[in-house]
Amino acid sequence: MPILTIKNCLDPVLRKKSQLIENIDDELVQLSQDMMETTLEARGAGLAANQVGLPYSLFVVDLGLEKGTHELVTLVNPVITAMEGEEIAEEGCLSIPEVYAQVKRAKQIEIKGIDLDGNEVRYEAEGYLARAFQHEMDHLEGSLFWDNLGKIKRDLLKRKFKKKLKEKEE
Numbered sequence: 001m002p003i004l005t006i007k008n009c010l011d012p013v014l015r016k017k018s019q020l021i022e023n024i025d026d027e028l029v030q031l032s033q034d035m036m037e038t039t040l041e042a043r044g045a046g047l048a049a050n051q052v053g054l055p056y057s058l059f060v061v062d063l064g065l066e067k068g069t070h071e072l073v074t075l076v077n078p079v080i081t082a083m084e085g086e087e088i089a090e091e092g093c094l095s096i097p098e099v100y101a102q103v104k105r106a107k108q109i110e111i112k113g114i115d116l117d118g119n120e121v122r123y124e125a126e127g128y129l130a131r132a133f134q135h136e137m138d139h140l141e142g143s144l145f146w147d148n149l150g151k152i153k154r155d156l157l158k159r160k161f162k163k164k165l166k167e168k169e170e
């Protein structure tokens, strides 16, 4: 199965709000499998469909994050149904490689969605996994983690990203 190309934050698809998925067909199942492989290969915590160029309401996330294992699941049309507490911790993004920042997130969340069999699923998460869910939800809204920061900090990170991109191209 192919490893997909991850779009970086300069691609306009990252700014698109995702469309709800009406049909879970073989193509979508294949996409999700490819996204899981791509996440593992990139050593990511999760990946949203628009990060591989498809603005669908779907992401994969690694439930094994806090256990030091891998357990990737797919959520279709996810919605965060509860949020509690606050926590600031370091966050990065596969679409903004090598750039990290301290981001404030809810400490605990509940999220609902549909799995690839069409069944309703619900997860409760805290800590790093709760962060990963919130990060992927942001992607589905066309947001990036640095949108949660102030402008000065965000501009600084953008410059850092562009500099790293340029270094790679040289």
Ligand SMILES: [Zn+2]
Pocket (backbone or CB within 6 Å): 092, 093, 094, 095, 135, 139
């Ligand atoms: Zn991301």
